Amino acid sequence: MTRPRHPWLLTLAAGVITAFFLLPLYWMIATSLKRPDEVLSSPPQWFPSPPSGESYARALDKPMLGQALLNSVAISLGVVALTLVLAVPLTYAVARIRMRGSAAMVLSLLVAQLLPSIVLAAPLFIVLRDAGLNNTLLGLVIADTTLTLPFAVIVLRPLVRAMPAEIEEAALVDGCGLPGVLWRIVLPVMRPGLIAVGAFSFLLGWGEFVFGITVNSDPEVQPVTVLLNTFVGQTGTAWGPLMAAATIVSVPVVCVFAMLQRFIVGGLTAGSVKS
Numbered sequence: 001m002t003r004p005r006h007p008w009l010l011t012l013a014a015g016v017i018t019a020f021f022l023l024p025l026y027w028m029i030a031t032s033l034k035r036p037d038e039v040l041s042s043p044p045q046w047f048p049s050p051p052s053g054e055s056y057a058r059a060l061d062k063p064m065l066g067q068a069l070l071n072s073v074a075i076s077l078g079v080v081a082l083t084l085v086l087a088v089p090l091t092y093a094v095a096r097i098r099m100r101g102s103a104a105m106v107l108s109l110l111v112a113q114l115l116p117s118i119v120l121a122a123p124l125f126i127v128l129r130d131a132g133l134n135n136t137l138l139g140l141v142i143a144d145t146t147l148t149l150p151f152a153v154i155v156l157r158p159l160v161r162a163m164p165a166e167i168e169e170a171a172l173v174d175g176c177g178l179p180g181v182l183w184r185i186v187l188p189v190m191r192p193g194l195i196a197v198g199a200f201s202f203l204l205g206w207g208e209f210v211f212g213i214t215v216n217s218d219p220e221v222q223p224v225t226v227l228l229n230t231f232v233g234q235t236g237t238a239w240g241p242l243m244a245a246a247t248i249v250s251v252p253v254v255c256v257f258a259m260l261q262r263f264i265v266g267g268l269t270a271g272s273v274k275s
Contacts, residue, residue, distance in 0.1 A: 025250075028243050028246055028247060028250075029243075029247055030045075030046065030047065030048055031055075031239060031240065031243040032055050032056065032240065032243040032244035032246075032247045033048040033051040033052060033053075033055070034048045034051075034052060034055070034240060035048075035052045035054060035240075036054065036055075036240055039239045039240050040239070054240070055240035055241050055243065055244040056244040056248075058238070058240070058241040058244070059241040059242075059244040059245040059248065062227070062230075062231075062241070062245065064219055064220075064227060065224070065227060065245070067220065068219075068222060068223060068224040068226070068227040069224050069249075071137060071221060071222060071223050071224070072205075072206055072223040072224040072225070072249075073252075074137050075137055075140050075141055075144065075205050075206075075223055076201075076202045076205035076206045077202070077205075078137065078138070078141035078205070079141050079144045079145055079148055079201050079202070079204065079205035080198045080201045080202050080205070082141055082142070082145045083145050083148045083149055083152050083197065083198070083201045084152070084194060084197065084198060084201075086145070086149055086152075087149060087152035087153055087156060087197065088156070088182065088186070088187065088190065088194075089182070090149070090153055091152070091153050091156040091157050091160055091190075092160055092182060092186060094106060094153060094157055095157045095160035095161045096160060096165065096168075106153075106154075106157070109150040109153050109154055110150075110154065112146075112150040113150050113151060113154070117147060117208070117210040117211060118210050120143075120146060120147075120211075121210050121211060121214040121215070122214075124143045124146065124211065124214075124215060125214050125215055128142065128143065128215055134215055134216065134217075135215075135216050135217060135218040135221055136216070136221060137221055139215055139216070140211060140212060140215055140216055140221070140223070141205075143211040143215050144204060144205045144208050144211060145201075147204055147208070148197075148200070148201040148204055148205070151197070151200065152197040152201070155193050155196060155197055156190055156193045156194070156197065159189055159190050159192075159193045160186065160189070160190065163185075163186070163189050167185060168181050168185060168186070171184070171185055195260060196260075199256060199257065199260045202253075202256055203253055203256070203257075206223075206225075206249075206252065206253055207225060207253070208223070208225065209223075209225040209226065209229070212225055212226045213226050213229070224245075224249050225249075227245070228242065228245055228246060228249065231245065
């Protein structure tokens with residue numbers, strides 16, 4: 001593989017593109033540190049001088065903020081757990097068991113990724129209401145899992161297909177049942193993909209808004225994304241407190257991806273090349 005003649009140009013281009021995508025994040029943090037009279041100043045101030053914590057104080061005084069954060073934590077962890085529990089056997093069945101309609105099943109999973117959540121909101125609300133799960137954290141976990149499960153199967157399926165089937169057959173001959181094959185052989189191979197799927201499931205469960213406002217109408221069980229919407233009023237938007245609350249809400253996601261970045265990249269690319 002030949003090296004590029006001017007590698008510094010690639011580095012410069014990567015830096016510019018990264019700065020472009022990080023600009024909204026910087027502007028959110030900068031706005032949260034401005035005084036109320038500086039938020040909408042013209043021309044805009046790129047650097048808060050001096051930084052002010054007034055917006056954070058107003059955001060933390062918001063009723064139900066603590067409860068909404070706890071709800072989002074419970075929902076996100078529940079989505080991760082339910083997605084992984086359902087995705088492992090479903091992925092193995094789709095990848096290994098030859099049955100009529102398996103190709104159509106994979107295609108349906110791909111199509112499910114194209115549907116916006118607003119299309120699923122009304123049917124899910126009716127189903128969860130009839131099951132008595134609306135206005136519950138469990139109902140919102142189930143609703144969010146309908147978005148993460150197709151993605152999980154699509155990511156994990158290449159990992160299973162890349163593994164030689166002879167290994168599983170040898171384990172079955174040696175007396176290891178199918179649950180043992182899944183636990184001792186398949187799961188270790190799928191571990192990079194499971195970490196990536198878990199991280200993205202946590203991200204979607206943490207940031208999902210449509211299901212949170214349609215499935216759960218009780219503020220006691222709504223996620224923090226719905227609470228952020230309350231900063232937008234009929235007479236205007238409290239931009240400072242909104243950006244402060246959004247910065248607080250973004251911290252867990254940044255921490256999760258900072259800790260699992262290596263595993264996420266490896267999990268998404270582990271099944272792309274078959275040796």
